[in-house]
Amino acid sequence: MKLHLMKILITLSLVLSFQVLSEDWTQFRGPIGNGVSTERNLPIKLSEKNLKWSIPLPGRGLSGALVLGDKIILTCSSGPTQTRLHIIALDAKDGGTVWHRQFWATGRTMCHSKTSVAAPTPCSDGKNIYAVFSSNDVICLDLDGNLQWLRGLTADYANVSNSLGMSSSPLVTANTLVVQVENDSESYTLGLDKHTGINRWRLDRPKAANWTSPVLLRQGLIGLQSKNGIDAIRTKDGSKAWEYDEGASTIPSSTVLNGVIYVPSHGVTALELNKADASNTPNQLWQSSRLQLGTASPIVIGKNVFITNKAGVLTAGDTKTGERGWQLRLKGPFSATPISAGKYLYFVNEAGLLQVVDTEAEEGEIVGKLNLDDQILGSPAVGKGAIYIRSNTKVYKISK
Amino acid sequence: MKSLAVGLLTFNFFLTAQAASISDSIKTIRAVGPEGRGNAAATKAWKTLSQAEVDALPQILRSMKGASPLAANWLRASVDTIAGRSKDLPISELINFIKDHQQDPLARRLAFELIQNANPDQAKKLIPGLINDPSVELRREAVAQTIEEGNVKKDAKEIDAAIKSYRKALDAARDIDQIRTTTTALRQLNETVDLPRHFGFLMHWHVIGPFDNTKRSGFDKIYPPEKTIDFDAVYEGKNGKVQWSKFVTADQYGMVNINKAYPGPGDGLKEVTAYAYTEYEASEAREAELRLGCKNAWKIWHNGNLVFGRDEYHRGMRIDQYKLKLKLAKGRNTLLIKLCQNEQTQPWTKEWQFQLRMCDSTGTAIHAADRPATPSNGTDNSKSTEQSNRRPRN
Numbered sequence: 194m195k196l197h198l199m200k201i202l203i204t205l206s207l208v209l210s211f212q213v214l215s216e217d218w219t220q221f222r223g224p225i226g227n228g229v230s231t232e233r234n235l236p237i238k239l240s241e242k243n244l245k246w247s248i249p250l251p252g253r254g255l256s257g258a259l260v261l262g263d264k265i266i267l268t269c270s271s272g273p274t275q276t277r278l279h280i281i282a283l284d285a286k287d288g289g290t291v292w293h294r295q296f297w298a299t300g301r302t303m304c305h306s307k308t309s310v311a312a313p314t315p316c317s318d319g320k321n322i323y324a325v326f327s328s329n330d331v332i333c334l335d336l337d338g339n340l341q342w343l344r345g346l347t348a349d350y351a352n353v354s355n356s357l358g359m360s361s362s363p364l365v366t367a368n369t370l371v372v373q374v375e376n377d378s379e380s381y382t383l384g385l386d387k388h389t390g391i392n393r394w395r396l397d398r399p400k401a402a403n404w405t406s407p408v409l410l411r412q413g414l415i416g417l418q419s420k421n422g423i424d425a426i427r428t429k430d431g432s433k434a435w436e437y438d439e440g441a442s443t444i445p446s447s448t449v450l451n452g453v454i455y456v457p458s459h460g461v462t463a464l465e466l467n468k469a470d471a472s473n474t475p476n477q478l479w480q481s482s483r484l485q486l487g488t489a490s491p492i493v494i495g496k497n498v499f500i501t502n503k504a505g506v507l508t509a510g511d512t513k514t515g516e517r518g519w520q521l522r523l524k525g526p527f528s529a530t531p532i533s534a535g536k537y538l539y540f541v542n543e544a545g546l547l548q549v550v551d552t553e554a555e556e557g558e559i560v561g562k563l564n565l566d567d568q569i570l571g572s573p574a575v576g577k578g579a580i581y582i583r584s585n586t587k588v589y590k591i592s593k
Numbered sequence: 594m595k596s597l598a599v600g601l602l603t604f605n606f607f608l609t610a611q612a613a614s615i616s617d618s619i620k621t622i623r624a625v626g627p628e629g630r631g632n633a634a635a636t637k638a639w640k641t642l643s644q645a646e647v648d649a650l651p652q653i654l655r656s657m658k659g660a661s662p663l664a665a666n667w668l669r670a671s672v673d674t675i676a677g678r679s680k681d682l683p684i685s686e687l688i689n690f691i692k693d694h695q696q697d698p699l700a701r702r703l704a705f706e707l708i709q710n711a712n713p714d715q716a717k718k719l720i721p722g723l724i725n726d727p728s729v730e731l732r733r734e735a736v737a738q739t740i741e742e743g744n745v746k747k748d749a750k751e752i753d754a755a756i757k758s759y760r761k762a763l764d765a766a767r768d769i770d771q772i773r774t775t776t777t778a779l780r781q782l783n784e785t786v787d788l789p790r791h792f793g794f795l796m797h798w799h800v801i802g803p804f805d806n807t808k809r810s811g812f813d814k815i816y817p818p819e820k821t822i823d824f825d826a827v828y829e830g831k832n833g834k835v836q837w838s839k840f841v842t843a844d845q846y847g848m849v850n851i852n853k854a855y856p857g858p859g860d861g862l863k864e865v866t867a868y869a870y871t872e873y874e875a876s877e878a879r880e881a882e883l884r885l886g887c888k889n890a891w892k893i894w895h896n897g898n899l900v901f902g903r904d905e906y907h908r909g910m911r912i913d914q915y916k917l918k919l920k921l922a923k924g925r926n927t928l929l930i931k932l933c934q935n936e937q938t939q940p941w942t943k944e945w946q947f948q949l950r951m952c953d954s955t956g957t958a959i960h961a962a963d964r965p966a967t968p969s970n971g972t973d974n975s976k977s978t979e980q981s982n983r984r985p986r987n
Contacts (some may be wrong), residue, residue, distance in 0.1 A: 273733070273768040274913075294673055297699055299662040303914055330666075338677075340639050340670040342632045345663050349627050351901070356888065356908035377905040389636070391629035402908065 218260040218574040218581075220316035221362035221406050222530060227448045228492040230534045230575040236593045237537060237549055239563035245579070245590040248288035251279050253585045254311030255528070256362070260576025261317055261336060264291055265590075267583060268324050270310035275302045278310065280324050282338060285577065288590065292338035300328035300347025304358030307528075307570070309585070312360035313406075314571070316370075318387065323370050327359040331372055333390060342390040346372070352379035355402050362406040367413040369393055369428040375403035375419060382407070382417055384431050394431030405446040408454065410466060410473060416454060418447050423456055423464070425473065434472035437464060445490040445530075448498075453478065453512065455491045455498050460484040463498070463515060481515035484508060490530040492538065494552050499538060501527050507540075507550065507557060521557035523548055528570040532580075541569045541582055547591070565589055615649050618642035619656040622667045635667055643671040647679040650707070651686045657700035669703060682711045691719065691731070698728030698955075705731060729767040729955045736766045740774060747782070756782055763791070767956040769912055789967045792912070793950040793958025794847025795871055795928070796968055799824065800840045800854045802867025805831040806933045811866035812890050812904045818868040818929065819894070831865055840869065843971035846912060847948040851932055853972065860943035866933045873928060873951060875921040876962040882954055883917040883928070886910050887947040890933040895919045896926055906935040907942045913956070921951075921959075 222228040236243045252271030259266040263286065269279040276298040282291040302310045304327055315324040321341055324332045329346035346353055353374045361373035370385040375398045384393040398419060405418040410425055414434060417424045418441050425434040441447070442457035449455075454475065456462045460482040464475035484491075487503040497509040497518065505525020509518035524546055531540045537560075538550040545568065549561035567584040574581040579592035621638035625631040642653065653672055657665050676682060687704045690696060705723075709716035724735035743758030756779065763775040763786065776786045789796055804816045817828050824837045842849050849869055852861040875881075883893065883900065888910035892902035900917050934945040951959050 273770055292677065294670060296666045296669065297662065299666070301914070303909060303911055305909060332666075339643065339674065340636075340667065342629070342636055343663065343666055343670075344629055344632075345666075348661075348663060352903055356905060356910070356914065377908065378903055385629070389629060389632045391632060400904075 216260075216576060217262065217317070217319065218258070218576045219319065220259070220364060221257055221314035222446075222448075222490070222572055223532065223575065225449070226364065226406070226408050227450050228490070228530055228532045228572070229450065229494075230532055232534045232575050232578060234578040234593060235534045235537070235539070235575065235580060236591060237561050239547060239549065239561040239591070241563070243563060243591050243593065244565075245592055246288045247587045247589045248283060249587055250583065250585075251281065251293070252277065252311065253309045254583065255309050255570040255585070256311050256583075257314040257572045258574040258581040258583055258588060259315055259317055259322065260285065260574050260579075260581060261319070261322070264336065265574075265581055265588065266315060266317070266322055267588060268311040268313075268315055268326065270298070270302070270326065275304065275310040276328075278324075278326050278328070278330060278332070280315070280322070280332065280334060280338070282336075283588065285579070285590070288588070294332075294334060294338050294340070296330060296332060296343070298326065298328035299330055299345035301354045301356075302328050303354075303356050308358040308360060310358070312358055314362040316363050316365050318365045321387070323363050323365055323387070325361075325363045325372055327355075329353055329359065329374055331363070331370070331385065331390065333370075333387070341388075344385065344390045346374055346383070350374075350379050350381065353381060354378070357402065360404040360406075364407045364409060364415060366409055366415065367428050369413075371407045371415055371428060373398075373403070373405075373407055373417060375399065375401065377402050382426070384428055393429075396426070396431050401443065403443045405441075405443060408447050408449050410449060410454065414473060416447055416449070418456065419443065422458065423447065423454070435474045437462075437475065437477075442486065444488055445486045448491045448493060450493040453493075455493065457486050457491065461486070461491060461498060461500060461510060461515065463512065478513070479515035481510055481517065483517045484510045484515065487525075487527060489527045492531055492533055494533050494536065494538070497552065499531070499552070501525065501531070501540070505542070507538075509552070509557065519556040521550065521559070523550070523559065530572040532573050532575055534575065539573060539580060541565070541573060543568060543570060545569045545584065547580075547582070563591065614641050615645050615652060619653065619668070623656065623660050623664045625661070625664050625667060639667055639671060642668075643674040645671070645675055647675055647681065648683055648686075650675060650683060651690050654687075654690055654700045654704055655696060657697040658695075660697070665697070665699060669699075672703060672707070676707050676710075680711075682707055684708060684712060684715060688715075688719070694727050698730055701728050702730035724761070724765045727955065732765055733768060733771070736762050736768075736771050739765070740771065740778070743775075743778060747778070752782060756784055759784075787967050788845040789847050790960070790964075791958060792847065793952050793960060795873070795949050795951065796842050796847060797965065798840045798842070798849055798869045798871045799837045800849075800851065800867055800869045801828070801835055801837045802851070803831045803835065803855050803862055803865035804828075804867070806864045806866045806935065808864070809890070809904070809906075809933070809935055811864075812892075812902075812931075812933050814866075816866065816868070818870065819931070822870055822927070822929070837870070840972045841968050841970075843968045844948075847950060848946050849948065851934075851945040852943070860938070860940075861934070861945060863934060863938065864936050865945075866931060867945070869930045869932065869947075871928050873921070873926045874962040875923055875926055875959075877921075878923040879921050879959075880954075881919055881921045881959055882952050882956075883919055884913040884950050884952060884956070885915040885917065885930075885947060886912050886949075887914065887932070888944055889947070890935070891947065892931040893917065893949075894927075894929040896922060902931075904933075906933075907937060907939075907944070910944070912948065913950075918954075
């Protein structure tokens with residue numbers, strides 16, 4: 194009976210994690226971190242009329258926005274050596290500043306010129322906002338901008354840094370904030386108590402620079418990607434549930450949908466999570482070396498997993514077999530991972546060209562374009578019928 | 594009359610209680626420690642503190658003096674919150690706070706920005722007086738303004754006056770971008786700028802190598818220079834016998850290029866370790882910062898004690914990449930740096946070099962008592978490896 198109940202709970206948990214529960218955009222790549230939006234009212238045939246506002250930002254950044262109710266949350270860094278950290282809340286309606294909090298970086302701020310100290314996208318549990326910066330400053334604010342706690346991880350672990358810049362976005366699940374600070378030297382992933390910021394656990398991780406972000410496998414179980422592969426970690430105590438050890442990329446992150454994790458490994462490798470198993474030990478469905486990713490992470494719509502390569506070519510792969518389907522040349526290059534709404538994919542390239550692709554057209558078709566003429570490196574956010582895209586200098590709202 | 598007295602007493606009691614709660618909150622926040630220790634108490638204290646009236650701002654700013662960087666961030670968040678809900682800041686108290694050089698530099702900068710937001714004209718008036726402020730954070734606008742004055746004079750063909758402005762800006766500048774801007778402007782007017790001296794780069798070294806670093810093992814391996822400095826000694830290196838040689842850099846940003854000392858085939862030696870050693874004569878015992886730029890794995894020892902090390906390769910390099918606090922002893926100080934090159938062969942992995950300078954916490958150069966003139970020619974050991982038993986001085 195007990196076992197049966199556990200199976201029901203696990204299945205329920207998996208089912209819940211496989212669905213988009215909220216309109217809010219609460220973390221990197223949306224509510225469950227796979228780029229999928231439930232919005233059905235986004236503009237498709239784009240024109241200048243769809244650009245509702247653009248607001249200058251107080252600093253640089255490539256972190257994505259959060260959409261929390263009527264607020265847009267963004268992080269930035271400024272100053273001659275990017276030592277000033279900003280967290281701002283804008284009014285979604287007109288872009289007006291609701292609140293603006295600033296902090297001093299307590300860790301190293303050196304980054305490659307293309308990235309920024311404000312590279313990781315913050316996350317939220319709907320009550321608080323958790324912002325992480327490349328300086329390893331972790332800051333928790335409530336939705337009104339009131340400080341709840343902060344940590345300076347470089348103060349605690351002096352060699353946690355990457356001279357090219359850190360970019361892993363945090364993830365909050367089951368009372369734990371997961372912060373992946375993996376690098377060539379002192380390399381960790383930490384599980385922090387989301388209420389206090391105190392360590393619940395700290396894992397030694399492979400000594401190698403890693404720009405990927407953790408993914409949610411189910412409530413309380415996350416996937417940590419590294420050059421070694423994927424480790425499934427229980428967030429209650431940091432223990433390992435299972436591992437996939439065939440190696441993985443250290444730039445694009447994995448994507449989870451419908452109980453399958455699509456790992457940037459040997460092209461793309463699809464691992465099906467076993468719902469009947471308490472640890473969700475996966476079975477490998479397929480591996481396709483013909484699905485070679487660039488910087489952007491994969492995204493799944495219906496029967497296809499979509500990837501973009503370094504040349505900006507969009508490729509559809511079959512989620513059941515990994516077989517390569519149609520290909521469509523987009524105008525790249527892309528750093529930002531696309532988002533989806535219904536059958537449409539929204540890509541924004543590094544020059545700021547937003548491109549909408551109808552994935553149900555026979556060979557895929559670009560059905561909308563809007564040129565923001567700005568360097569865009571961060572993944573868009575979606576909420577309440579609008580897309581929010583940020584550059585190093587501005588944030589843009591695009592809607593019908 | 595009686596009710597007025599009761600009212601005043603109550604008000605006085607309220608003020609005293611508020612002052613006490615502010616002091617207690619500050620004390621709790623200042624106690625936050627490593628790994629989140631004290632966070633739970635600080636969260637409660639912050640809630641109280643952030644509800645303080647706007648006239649508490651100077652007290653909170655003063656409390657940043659001596660606070661840890663983490664505590665300072667907690668305190669600054671309360672300042673932002675209090676100031677954010679008030680349109681009537683205590684401007685004259687904030688100006689007095691800025692004028693007090695004994696206060697925390699970042700807190701003084703924060704006070705300046707509060708004024709800048711509330712009363713931009715008032716802030717503008719303060720700028721010229723900040724050009725030699727002990728807080729580097731407060732100099733920036735004043736330096737920028739002086740550079741602009743130089744530009745205006747240059748455009749008006751008032752060259753001597755322009756040079757004077759640029760010199761003034763350079764002397765005050767501590768941010769790298771402003772130093773570069775003023776140096777360029779001065780050189781365009783045929784002025785000489787001694788950048789190594791301005792920064793305090795260490796230019797004179799002895800080097801020894803290559804030792805082995807196969808599979809990056811050399812970073813942890815203790816080679817003879819880590820045990821003793823003996824310029825006459827001959828050791829077994831990776832490719833045969835090795836001994837110390839003099840190395841002088843004339844690079845304007847103090848770059849010590851080990852590839853010049855030990856040129857290898859193609860893009861240089863791989864999987865090797867070298868050491869560089871120098872001495873620094875301090876005129877007084879004092880706190881200082883060693884500031885390093887390096888994209889190889891490295892370790893630094895000061896007077897035989899390990900200061901810090903980092904085993905990261907080819908992720909990037911910039912001036913002041915690492916800021917290492919140390920206490921200079923009066924008289925002779927020794928500095929030893931270990932520099933490891935790894936196995937990578939990509940075009941961006943050929944550098945095997947570092948730049949090191951001695952300065953105070955504001956970035957102002959601290960020169961050795963016997964610092965020689967900046968060399969005009971550096972060593973290119975592909976041509977010569979001058980043997981010298983004379984100890985290098987910076």
